Amino acid sequence: MSDDFEDVLHAVGPRLRALRRHRGLTLAEVAGTTGVSESTLSRLESGQRRAGLELLLPLARAYRVPLDDLVGAPRSGDPRVHLTPIHRHGMTFVPLSRRPGGMQAYKMIIPSSDHPPEPDHQTHDGHEWLYVLHGHLRLVLGEHDLVLPAGEAAEFDTSLPHWLGSADGKAVELLILFGQQGERAHLRARAARD
Structure with missing residues (x-):
């Protein structure tokens, strides 16, 4: 795998932890909402477990954020039309x-x-x-x-x-x-x- 891909995967854990803490949620509360065990969530956040779609999708729903935000995907561009008079x-x-x-x-x-x-x-x-x-x-x-x-x-x-x-x-x-x-x-x- 490329270094860029590995960097993206390693950044998911800290991003998940920061998002959970920002929302003021415990691992137990997130586990209850998503159905993902506390131990799995802890390993995801610490980087001991690689995040897959089966884990990221319920987390994106629970945190009410786009999946792109969880993995730090680059923005695809501003969809607004900027008109120059x-x-x-x-x-x-x-x-x-x-x-x-x-x-x-x-x-x-x-x-x-x-x-x-x-x-x-x-x-x-x-x-x-x-x-x-x-x-x-x-x-x-x-x-x-x-x-x-x-x-x-x-x-x-x-x-x-x-x-x-x-x-x-x-x-x-x-x-x-x-x-x-x-x-x-x-x-x-x-x-x-x-």
Whole structure:
């Protein structure tokens, strides 16, 4: 066996003893909960007996800890998504997807303002779909000047002059799906043929 494996096995006993003592339990109390004899528990903690799954599983249940904690397994990584906001034109864009090319997803936050900016139309290649989560979005699209409340969506070709802002000076939050190559954000399902 490798030295790393042996080191892990030798560290189990002291870890078990520290956990039991931290919980304020006696060997007899742990034996009564797990069905593992006091002598076996004592030998495990002192390193005189090697820990196997048949012993570690009931101990993990009794101490209410993951098995990984008993053997000191390395953490597999933080499952949380750490998003890095992008700040442009006074707005915040939080990328929700990381796939290069193709469809991109963002949460966009337009902050409240006592003096909302005048529309500054932009154009670029692509296709955009948006859904208002909170607030009232002002969407200026070509000749159209629209107000979308929470729960409404819009879809447009971004080669048309467009501008997004707050309709009432209050904060607005929305989801945006953007396809740089002009991909549309949704497909219409067709009924299955019999």
